[in-house]
Amino acid sequence: xxxxxxxxxxxxxxxxxxxxxxxxxxxxxxxxxxxxxxxxxxxxxxxxxxxxxxxxxxxxxxxxxxxxxxxxxxxxxxxxxxxxxxxxxxxxxxxxxxxxxxxxxxxxxxxxxxxxxxxxxxxxxxxxxxxxxxxxxxxxxxxxxxxxxxxxxxxxxxxxxxxxxxxxxxxxxxxxxxxxxxxxxxxxxxxxxxxxxxxxxxxxxxxxxxxxxxxxxxxxxxx
Numbered sequence: 676x677x678x679x680x681x682x683x684x685x686x687x688x689x690x691x692x693x694x695x696x697x698x699x700x701x702x703x704x705x706x707x708x709x710x711x712x713x714x715x716x717x718x719x720x721x722x723x724x725x726x727x728x729x730x731x732x733x734x735x736x737x738x739x740x741x742x743x744x745x746x747x748x749x750x751x752x753x754x755x756x757x758x759x760x761x762x763x764x765x766x767x768x769x770x771x772x773x774x775x776x777x778x779x780x781x782x783x784x785x786x787x788x789x790x791x792x793x794x795x796x797x798x799x800x801x802x803x804x805x806x807x808x809x810x811x812x813x814x815x816x817x818x819x820x821x822x823x824x825x826x827x828x829x830x831x832x833x834x835x836x837x838x839x840x841x842x843x844x845x846x847x848x849x850x851x852x853x854x855x856x857x858x859x860x861x862x863x864x865x866x867x868x869x870x871x872x873x874x875x876x877x878x879x880x881x882x883x884x885x886x887x888x889x890x891x892x893x894x895x896x897x898x
Contacts, residue, residue: 727850733859742767746855748846753883755876757808759832759844761790763821763855774816776800776832777809778844783835788812792827792848800832825852 733744744767749760757779765772776788788800798820800812824830825848832844 727854728847729850729854731854731857731859741769744859746851748851750844750846753880759846760809761830761832761846763816763824772816772818772821774798774800774814774820775811776814777811778832778834778842780805780807780810781837782810782842783837783839784810786835789833790814790830791833792823792830795823795827821855824848825855 728748728750729746730748731744731746733742735742743764745762745764747760747762750758752758757777759779760777762775763772764775774790776790778788782788784802784805787802790798790800798814800814802810802812804811827848829845829847832846833841834844836842
């Protein structure tokens with residue numbers, strides 16, 4: 676059976692609903708993104724809350740009974756600018772899985788992207804399509820790849836910028852196992868999580884403003 680490729684136009688329409696996670700801020704420019712230190716995996720019973728950058732959402736097709744599940748993390752800057760995303764996509768009853776990544780536009784397309792879990796193998800990911808806000812690529816994966824995600828600390832997506840220099844987008848794997856093994860969010864759970872994440876982002880922005888104000892006050896006193 677041929678491996679079903681993603682309808683990227685449909686994928687792009689689905690992402691605003693599916694993208695739930697707030698990743699660690701990497702700054703306003705994706706060109707400055709660099710791998711962050713690896714962190715310890717979350718415990719198996721860690722709650723699937725706004726503290727986890729991974730979330731899972733499932734949508735059942737009523738005509739076929741099949742369920743599409745996306746386990747996803749998106750990284751944004753403090754400004755809300757998109758940095759990168761990674762998604763494990765699977766359909767019930769289908770042994771095939773795919774790993775879909777997205778990076779900002781403006782990258783060199785011919786070299787493609789690479790994905791690396793900790794110090795493991797580098798997987799080449801060809802670009803599939805670019806939209807104004809992001810360029811997407813898809814990699815067919817298996818259970819071994821998913822197991823590596825569960826055991827890993829971080830996955831780094833690398834692309835080549837317009838100057839032919841590598842740009843790395845690190846995504847933590849903390850919370851992946853809990854999200855992937857969960858039943859996924861229902862509409863009520865999705866709404867609640869979105870509210871939690873919105874509040875978390877607002878709190879983060881408020882703390883950043885307070886820190887900036889304190890710094891300005893100290894500089895004023897020194898002058």
